[in-house]
Amino acid sequence: MAKRFHYLLLSAVLGFAAVAQAADEVKLLRARSVISSKYGFVHQNATFDVKVRNLGYDKQVVLHYREPDGAWQQTKLRYSHPTGPDSEVWLGHVARLDQRNGQPMSPASLEFSISYQVNGVEFRDDNHSRNYRIDSNEGELLFDRVVYNSGYGPVLTNFYGNTLYGNVVLKNIAPEKSVQVVYSVDNWQTVKLANANYSPYFWTGWYSWLPNPSPAGFEVWNYELDIGDANRVDYAIRYGVAGQEYWDNNGGRNYRVEIMR
Known part of the structure; x- marks a missing residue:
């Protein structure tokens, strides 16, 4: 236990984030992916709702997602509103547009996870090391909610x-x-x-x-x-x-x- 504490403290001092598997510090609530088509243009719009515990003012919530070629990309989420006594909801967005420029961005299923950095620690919600997945036109998904x-x-x-x-x-x-x-x-x-x-x-x-x-x-x-x-x-x-x-x-x-x- 003492070794873990010293590692977390050193990580904070050096500016690195120690990675920890999230319990309730960060949790995916909802995801939606929809394909639209108009005038020959195809557009995939994916949105994400994430809950984080408010453990500090200075924080960052990031969506990590895999492109069809295997490359990982990331996009920052934005704060939306408080929920419950000590938590917040943050929103994310990924858009894929076929621009008919010879290198179309075709709609694709997304593999993704969520990271939450606060107080020198990075918490991960990666679906218990399996990552989350949503098909390109799957519509709505809820996670641990009715x-x-x-x-x-x-x-x-x-x-x-x-x-x-x-x-x-x-x-x-x-x-x-x-x-x-x-x-x-x-x-x-x-x-x-x-x-x-x-x-x-x-x-x-x-x-x-x-x-x-x-x-x-x-x-x-x-x-x-x-x-x-x-x-x-x-x-x-x-x-x-x-x-x-x-x-x-x-x-x-x-x-x-x-x-x-």
Whole structure:
């Protein structure tokens, strides 16, 4: 134990990060990969949601992914919002575009892992040394979650109208289910309910099409919240299926959207 402590201390002093297998310090929550096609251009768009424990102010979260030729690339994730008492959600993005320049970047399945550097230590979520994989047009994947509020952002700018739109990703446990958004526009003095809606076909982005549920068995449901002229909305997601209730309430904090009109 003393040798390990001295190694970690020396690594921090010299500016190197000691690598440790993550327990709950960093964890992949969600991944999505979609292929779109318009005017002959093919575009693959992959997004990633990652949770990290807030162990220090100065931190870096990186997605490592393998190209079809075997070369490893990396891209930094950006901070999104706090979740739970001591954790944060960070977002990543990988885009592959066929530019018809003689060297097309064809859509490809992605092998990837996540690293989190803080306080001189690097934590890795590499799926227990197996890495993660997602097919080029696999759609939504959830990891250790049954329901997830997809595409959340804490602030909406240039907002018009009185309807807030959003998506829920859930594991298709049984055919009969209910998905609701419990929300408030007055700091929970009053509570409203909105039913989310399911469609067997899920369209997203640039002329893309996906079956719903996805090949891996995850569904996308859409919701619309009537918020009137409110400038803030608090909400959580309830998923009822097979006699059980599952919630995504942002780790107990609930979701909050500040609206800039």
